[in-house]
Amino acid sequence: MSARSLVLAIAVTAVMVAVSLVVGRFQAYLITIVAIASIGALALNLLIGACGQISLAQGALLGVGAYAAGNFGNAGLDVFSIVAAGLTAALISALIGLPALRLRGLYFAIASLAAQAILEYLFKTIEPLTHGISGLVIKPMTLFGVPLVTDQGYAALSLVILLITWLFMVWVMRTNIGRAFLVVRESEIVARGMGLDVARTKMYAFLISGFFVGVAGALMGFTNRLANPEAFGLQLSVDYVAMIIVGGIGSWGGSIIGAAFVVLLPELIQRLGEALNIPNILSALREMAFGLLIIIFLIFEPRGLVALIRRLTLKVTGSNAANVGQKDRLEPQSANRRR
Amino acid sequence: MTYALQLAVAGIAVGSVYALIALGIVLIYKCSGVVNFAQGAYAMVGAYLTYALINLGLSAVIAVIVSMAIMAGLGILTERLILRPMLKAPVVAVMMVTLGLLILSQAICLAVWGPDQIAFPALFPAGALEIAGIFMTYNYVATGFLSALLCVTFLAFYRFTPIGLMQRCAADNSRAALAIGIHVSNQVSIAWAMSAALAGLGGTLLATLNGLSLGLADIGLIAFPVIVLGGLSSLGGAFVAGLVLGVLQSFTDGWLTPSLEDFLRAHTRVYSVGALQQVVPYALLVLMLLVRPEGLFGRRGTERV
């Protein structure tokens, strides 16, 4: 990432943080949920978009992050509960990947499905840690002793963590680990023949992705002050998959756009429904929209909204503006220098 | 002993339905190389269609048959409209499309029929059968029997008829099949049609037992432990594994859970183990992946990288 992009990213984040500290509760809440979803989407994009491993366990892993953060936070770990939650989720993510490590990618998808089911069960039954069906009450996070209680505060925190996540992802893709991800994604057989340790590469993907999902889950837990099993089901997993498909697999910027889209769409439809007076169709409409979007995007524009935007800008303004999205593309920096 | 038999019989009945759904997934996988995450959606839509047709006045039997025919059509439609354009796309993308289909189907059913569970019209006479001290409602018996019958019929069809042979050729090696004149794309459509129709029937039968709701689609998920146990490319394996898993769940619910809870309540403060029978199939799935990923009846070596 060039110095210019870095400064830009930090500047944008700083502005957003300032904004989030002064807006009202509802706007701050929206910023928070978009930021949290973005972190989760970036993490999933690393797994699916960069390394080609489809996972349906996102929902449960977010839950792991939330429950872990709740327990660590209630135990007084302060802001480090977020890191601890990330590490817990990373560990669980590695465990999920373990059975399918030497098997084809499709088996990992199935294993993740099993993991989602098993974890949901554990959320409901391991009462001492999760308080079962009634849910775990999570005390507000303390930042070096000071409790964080405002929506604005969490919005700011989430934005900062989003920036850190983004920077990390961009950095990883510049290293040999990132390059290895891309080769494994292309073909595990080619990767193996080339001499890459495919199992180890996949493990890195599981661990890194899991960590950031855990972080996102932790933020969810603190923001909602509650973690309960229903919130972390398969539906959530599929929502995240929708985020990266709609935003564009293999594009960091796309993940954020996709996250914003998926998270804000229900709000939009809610407003629409209230305005037009048709409350019942709402949730059905949202799901229909998702289903259709996933299908349509995958068939016609697998690179998602980002590519769509790029194509439209190309048509309207000419080639220069189209490069805006290019910097986010999940490719090693050296290939960009050709331009 | 009678109790054990009772559990086994109940398990086989439900397991037959699992097998029916799993068969469809394996069939599609063999033909298209794609894991259809939307198979449960076919089951759900089939059940809703049967319900709608019965409400329109058709007799139960006709409604079921028409529903299956419509499902077959939907299967072909899915294959033509969604699979064909994605022929060049990575398998990963196609599987995600089937996920999208699952979401879409559930949304449509939600919009048309609402979120609540609906009582499904009785297709079988009320009352129960008693043999050697084992009680089974006619509903259960019919469900199990019909599912098993269809599974076995399908397996026989696949193994012994000319069309079945063409299916096997197309699935095994599409290029060779093309070379000898088999219309592979037709065969693929037929596979999807059959899978969808079988799933639709399975869904209908399941709805007679558990009521009609969006949750019927969940059976598409439990099909995965079935196919991992049986072997991703083994149709016969799916059948056997379905039965095994049905019995496993039944025994977990009827014996393991109570025994475990008695033990735990006596020695610890733990009161309940929750819905253990829901999760045991998945635990078995993980175990299979670790120990024998090709399943009980699959061919070794096709899974590993």
Added chain:
Amino acid sequence: MSLTARSVTIHFGGLVAVDAMDLDAIPPEIIGLIGPNGAGKTTFLNCISGIYRPTGGSVLWNGEELVGQAPHVLLGRGIARTFQSITSLHDLSVLDVVKLGADMRGDLSVGDRMRSLFLSEKALDEELTEMLLRPLRLADVAHTPIQTLSYGHRKAVDLARALAAHPMLLLLDEPVAGLTSQEGMAMAGVIRSVRDRFGCAVVMVEHKMDVVMDTCERIVVMAAGAKIFAGSPAEVQSSAEVRRVYLGEPS
């Protein structure tokens, strides 16, 4: 430092693809492995590079058994190989692929690896370009995505990738196939200079007889999965046995 393959055998179903094949390679010799199509040359190469697991026999490298080890383990021990068909590998540039190869060196310590994670990209790029890309005439396209390069260039990149791992045994799978006569001779020259520079042993499977005769010091001839002759280029050329089994391609 030597490769000792003894009685390497592999079955595919009922077909015996490689039948009790022996091969020795001691750095810094260049050995050619030739034979008619279907003789099992590439299959044998796959057996000694960890792609296939032979059903029988042993492959010793410096006394350690290689059979059953994955390619990445073999790379760590100093055995690298190139491939006939080179996939596009997404958007990765020449340097990216070579850097991946360099990462697989067996002689890197943990400290080296940690340091490389934080080392300036530019310094690393320049070093690799000078050492590996320039001799292969790839310096100009160092940052180009390999999927836009010609076949000849891609083969060179594959070779650079294998070399980046500092191998002591280089296994080449038809290094000049698909190249023009001129490109082929250039590649042969590169192979010789690589051997001179690194002191590694080279085993190359190849069909183009002129390149083989010119470059290899020893030639092993395979037919129907088994070794039927071994000797110097002159001996091979004058062997009636070889001529009978295999009409070589014209120079």
